[in-house]
Amino acid sequence: MNWFYYASPATFYGLAGRLAPYFFLLAAVLTGWGLYLGMLVAPTDAQQGEVYRVIYIHVPAAWMSMFLYFIMACYGALTLIFNTRLSGMMARAIAPTGAMFTFIALWTGAFWGKPTWGAYWVWDARLTSELVLLFLYFGFIALANAFEDPRRGDRAAALLAVIGVVNLPIIYFSVKWWNTLHQGASVSFKGTSMHVTMFTAMLVMSAAAWMYAIAVTLVRVRSIILERERRAQWVREAVKA
Amino acid sequence: MNGNATAASGSFAGAIAWSVSRDLRLALRHPDETLLTVAFFALVASLFPLAIGPEPQLLARIGPGIIWVAALLAAFLALPSLFAGDYADGTLEQMVLSPHPSFGWALGKALGHWLVTGLPLVILSPLIGLQFGLPPDALLVQALSLALGTPLLSLLGGACAALSLGARGGGTLLAVLALPLFVPVLIFGSGATEAQATGIPPEAHLSLLAAGLLLALVAVPFAIVAALKIAVD
Numbered sequence: 075m076n077w078f079y080y081a082s083p084a085t086f087y088g089l090a091g092r093l094a095p096y097f098f099l100l101a102a103v104l105t106g107w108g109l110y111l112g113m114l115v116a117p118t119d120a121q122q123g124e125v126y127r128v129i130y131i132h133v134p135a136a137w138m139s140m141f142l143y144f145i146m147a148c149y150g151a152l153t154l155i156f157n158t159r160l161s162g163m164m165a166r167a168i169a170p171t172g173a174m175f176t177f178i179a180l181w182t183g184a185f186w187g188k189p190t191w192g193a194y195w196v197w198d199a200r201l202t203s204e205l206v207l208l209f210l211y212f213g214f215i216a217l218a219n220a221f222e223d224p225r226r227g228d229r230a231a232a233l234l235a236v237i238g239v240v241n242l243p244i245i246y247f248s249v250k251w252w253n254t255l256h257q258g259a260s261v262s263f264k265g266t267s268m269h270v271t272m273f274t275a276m277l278v279m280s281a282a283a284w285m286y287a288i289a290v291t292l293v294r295v296r297s298i299i300l301e302r303e304r305r306a307q308w309v310r311e312a313v314k315a
Numbered sequence: 316m317n318g319n320a321t322a323a324s325g326s327f328a329g330a331i332a333w334s335v336s337r338d339l340r341l342a343l344r345h346p347d348e349t350l351l352t353v354a355f356f357a358l359v360a361s362l363f364p365l366a367i368g369p370e371p372q373l374l375a376r377i378g379p380g381i382i383w384v385a386a387l388l389a390a391f392l393a394l395p396s397l398f399a400g401d402y403a404d405g406t407l408e409q410m411v412l413s414p415h416p417s418f419g420w421a422l423g424k425a426l427g428h429w430l431v432t433g434l435p436l437v438i439l440s441p442l443i444g445l446q447f448g449l450p451p452d453a454l455l456v457q458a459l460s461l462a463l464g465t466p467l468l469s470l471l472g473g474a475c476a477a478l479s480l481g482a483r484g485g486g487t488l489l490a491v492l493a494l495p496l497f498v499p500v501l502i503f504g505s506g507a508t509e510a511q512a513t514g515i516p517p518e519a520h521l522s523l524l525a526a527g528l529l530l531a532l533v534a535v536p537f538a539i540v541a542a543l544k545i546a547v548d
Contacts, residue, residue, distance in 0.1 A: 216484070216488055220484055226548070233542055238496075
């Protein structure tokens with residue numbers, strides 16, 4: 075199999091169009107299942123009561139905010155190393171979804187913080203570093219769009235994404251390094267301190283967020299490809315058809 | 316280009332020395348820019364007591380943070396012009412094409428920026444600290460944290476300035492890129508003085524700043540060069 079076949083925007087356009095509906099379907103099914111488990115089946119938390127259920131949105135969004143940045147930076151590295159066109163478009167397509175998940179993580183965190191900590195916002199290391207992540211996403215989007223030549227925007231933004239990766243371990247380990255108000259991780263590779271149903275529901279919701287991110291990225295990259303390749307013959311034929 | 320270009324021997328030290336001496340000479344011929352940075356620093360720091368009120372206890376409490384924010388903004392002020400002149404007249408292209416180690420002159424550029432904008436702030440900071448009524452030992456820690464932190468700002472800011480060369484939205488874009496990266500420097504820098512003021516040893520903050528500076532010294536020049544190569548491509 076030729077691994078580089080789908081590295082061309084023209085061939086990837088078709089593949090993305092065929093794959094996106096399946097990922098949307100997966101996302102919808104998993105969201106339904108995850109919400110059913112989380113809202114109806116999972117028990118009430120002994121300490122926090124019903125309020126803890128925001129975890130089924132908050133934790134998947136926070137995970138995706140970091141994971142998507144990492145993937146975006148990997149595409150950035152590909153852009154810088156191999157100078158491929160599609161990787162730059164993929165990084166651009168991921169950025170808005172990553173920014174959205176970062177915003178959701180901060181927003182649901184504020185709603186969780188008010189009843190449990192008594193404040194919507196505290197200047198704690200994890201919240202601050204997550205806010206910096208949001209600004210990194212904004213910086214990436216702004217820089218990618220700041221040049222006449224889109225390829226130059228791709229490469230400059232790719233370098234920014236790679237530099238910004240330094241922030242990820244800071245966010246992830248902030249609750250360990252600074253022992254702050256934000257609780258430590260309940261899930262690790264060694265196991266979990268959570269009830270099994272709660273844990274399953276959280277994993278299912280994370281999978282749903284992941285599938286949604288893939289689906290939306292594929293749809294967005296299709297528009298970016300069309301816009302970028304608008305003068306190519308195949309685009310004219312594809313749009314006409 | 317000046318005569319020094321031919322004297323550079325192709326070594327790291329030569330490239331650093333060439334670019335530092337060139338930028339210093341340019342700064343000396345236009346001293347107003349440096350003076351403006353210093354004046355801006357003092358002015359921003361003086362605005363806060365006027366806005367918040369002159370209670371000595373409150374000022375001593377918030378002083379370290381305000382001095383750091385003012386230093387951060389002042390360091391940011393000179394960033395857009397760091398590479399813009401060389402980019403506009405084609406010097407930058409020649410520098411990228413030249414056989415001299417790009418790591419060297421990129422580091423020299425950041426160092427030159429620090430000598431012109433960062434060092435004056437370090438020297439001036441005890442004076443501003445006195446205005447806020449900081450105790451003498453806190454003044455020392457303040458100057459030390461600025462001495463470790465402002466080179467870090469010059470390096471990180473240099474990378475962002477190189478990235479945004481020739482971009483639409485110039486200064487505003489640069490602010491969105493650079494200020495989030497400055498946040499850790501701000502936290503540990505102002506944290507050092509605050510720790511000293513509340514009786515906790517400031518060594519931990521200073522050590523982290525120094526570690527960050529050492530890491531940036533070996534890593535960031537590569538990023539600056541990569542960004543400049545994208546810009547002149």
